[in-house]
Amino acid sequence: MTSAPSSEGASTPEESYAETTPLKDVSDDKPVKAAPKRARKGKAEGQWALGYREPLNKNEQSKKDDNPLNVRARIENIYAHRGFDSIDPADLRGRFRWMGLYTQRAEGFPGTDTGHVEEEELDASYFMMRVRVDGGALTTEQLRVIGEISQTFARDTADVTDRENIQLHWIRVEDVPEIWRRLEGVGLTTTEACGDCPRVILGSPVAGISADEVLDGTPAIDEIATKYIGDRSLSNLPRKFKTAISGQQDVAHEVNDVSFVGVHHPEHGPGFDLHVGGGLSTNPKLAVRLGAWVPLEEVPDVWHAVVSVFRDYGYRRLRTRARIKFLIADWGPEKFRQVMEDEYLHRTMLDGPAPDAIAGTIDHVGIHDQVDGRKYVGVAPPAGRTSGSTLVGVAKAAEDVGSTRIRLTPYQKIVVLDVAEEKVDTLTTALDHLGLPARPSVFRRSTMACTGLEFCKLAFVDTKNRAGDLVTELEQLCADVAGDLETPISIHLNGCPNSCARVQVADIGLKGQIVNDAEGNPAAGFQVHLGGELGLDSGFGRKLRGHKVLSSELGPYVERLVRAFVAGRDDDERFAQ
Numbered sequence: 001m002t003s004a005p006s007s008e009g010a011s012t013p014e015e016s017y018a019e020t021t022p023l024k025d026v027s028d029d030k031p032v033k034a035a036p037k038r039a040r041k042g043k044a045e046g047q048w049a050l051g052y053r054e055p056l057n058k059n060e061q062s063k064k065d066d067n068p069l070n071v072r073a074r075i076e077n078i079y080a081h082r083g084f085d086s087i088d089p090a091d092l093r094g095r096f097r098w099m100g101l102y103t104q105r106a107e108g109f110p111g112t113d114t115g116h117v118e119e120e121e122l123d124a125s126y127f128m129m130r131v132r133v134d135g136g137a138l139t140t141e142q143l144r145v146i147g148e149i150s151q152t153f154a155r156d157t158a159d160v161t162d163r164e165n166i167q168l169h170w171i172r173v174e175d176v177p178e179i180w181r182r183l184e185g186v187g188l189t190t191t192e193a194c195g196d197c198p199r200v201i202l203g204s205p206v207a208g209i210s211a212d213e214v215l216d217g218t219p220a221i222d223e224i225a226t227k228y229i230g231d232r233s234l235s236n237l238p239r240k241f242k243t244a245i246s247g248q249q250d251v252a253h254e255v256n257d258v259s260f261v262g263v264h265h266p267e268h269g270p271g272f273d274l275h276v277g278g279g280l281s282t283n284p285k286l287a288v289r290l291g292a293w294v295p296l297e298e299v300p301d302v303w304h305a306v307v308s309v310f311r312d313y314g315y316r317r318l319r320t321r322a323r324i325k326f327l328i329a330d331w332g333p334e335k336f337r338q339v340m341e342d343e344y345l346h347r348t349m350l351d352g353p354a355p356d357a358i359a360g361t362i363d364h365v366g367i368h369d370q371v372d373g374r375k376y377v378g379v380a381p382p383a384g385r386t387s388g389s390t391l392v393g394v395a396k397a398a399e400d401v402g403s404t405r406i407r408l409t410p411y412q413k414i415v416v417l418d419v420a421e422e423k424v425d426t427l428t429t430a431l432d433h434l435g436l437p438a439r440p441s442v443f444r445r446s447t448m449a450c451t452g453l454e455f456c457k458l459a460f461v462d463t464k465n466r467a468g469d470l471v472t473e474l475e476q477l478c479a480d481v482a483g484d485l486e487t488p489i490s491i492h493l494n495g496c497p498n499s500c501a502r503v504q505v506a507d508i509g510l511k512g513q514i515v516n517d518a519e520g521n522p523a524a525g526f527q528v529h530l531g532g533e534l535g536l537d538s539g540f541g542r543k544l545r546g547h548k549v550l551s552s553e554l555g556p557y558v559e560r561l562v563r564a565f566v567a568g569r570d571d572d573e574r575f576a577q
């Protein structure tokens, strides 16, 4: 039951601003479904620090009723023994997420189904399990264990996500304790891989071996993961909280809730520039700089201060306004930094410079030099799709050439580190046999997709399989112009308006929805966003009215865009320019 909001305290000026500023859904050009202005007048946003502790929606109530991390014991002691039907609905559709588990979409509910479907009907009795890989860093032993778990318990499914996780499907609750035992035996976890908590920490796939990084952020990632993941004081945040820490600009830092980006301070040397408040979905925002320079050893404390401000001041009234980006939008970076310093750090951070923005994307695909004279090899699974068998094969291929270190990237790629130059051909041949080319086509390299209709209950359309087929189509349709694309054109497919595949910052962003076909019948399709970009000139793609395309006609549509770009561009012009 949802409790009435506390009557404590009238609206502050910032709350009034939040209450009266209409939210604009830039991806749809229509207002986001938010509470009407009048209904919210005088009511709080549910900010704990302002004294509003009573839950204002069922998600907040559920988190208050029981710390979501407690669900682990129930899974191990009750649900795994009694089966799917014994699971309390509040755990099933809520707290399970804190352990990296979502119910997957039941088969037989196509996205073109226009009738109303209750969420329970969409639940399969299987789960998606997300294995968090902080920093994207895996040993070959860890990769093999994930692959073997997939073969045994997940029908050989395994997707590399654009947040450096690996997702398995078809998981039965009965098998979860044994899967955890195997994962934890090699130092992996699913804890807080989903839910309103600190999610996986993105890190540079080539941290510590790249000549291009300002510094290696790995010690900070490790310390945060060790100290704070599973910490009950941070397990009830207003919503999800995404972190990126990298000594170079290879982790899409602009669209994270907090990011630490490598930069040289003219007096103090290498450290990080602090960004806060990025996020996509239906109200996309790029992160803003706080103007603070953070040395490596202070990153965990500063990270903790940012997440604490979010926990205490973040909006908890409406899920649609509960990300930190809305607090930043209302406060501005100066106030946010002041509150951080005054109430949490109890000191002033050093001012620092902005890093020079880079043009384009660093995806680490191909064969590259390491600072120690060895090579690293990045390969491109089609839109992140692999299998348990493939992961086991990658682990073996790496070990056969003397490597024990694997990295995942925020572009759904896999990287093998520490390869002696004379072993590179052996490795790339083995990876080719696994269907993982180190020299993929420009289209395979730059196409990403979210989970989509196959497994996601929110999806309208298929994405993973469609993306794989699209790559094949474009390799044929655009074979004559592919060589002219020095910089690949990024093509991202989402199954719904949530932006799990970052459609707004792709050259060609495809947001899944139901459209009308030539006969006026509902059919799977995409709203098109053009010209999004991160890095230099970062911005969101333009949604052009009428730019909707049937999924079945996607190949020729993208071909026309590619040919028009190649024909009309100036020298070195990128698609987004």
Ligand code: SF4
Pocket: 450, 451, 452, 453, 456, 457, 458, 459, 460, 494, 495, 496, 497, 498, 499, 500, 501
């Ligand atoms: Fe599911 Fe939508 Fe996210 Fe795709 S973008 S994985 S369909 S929630």
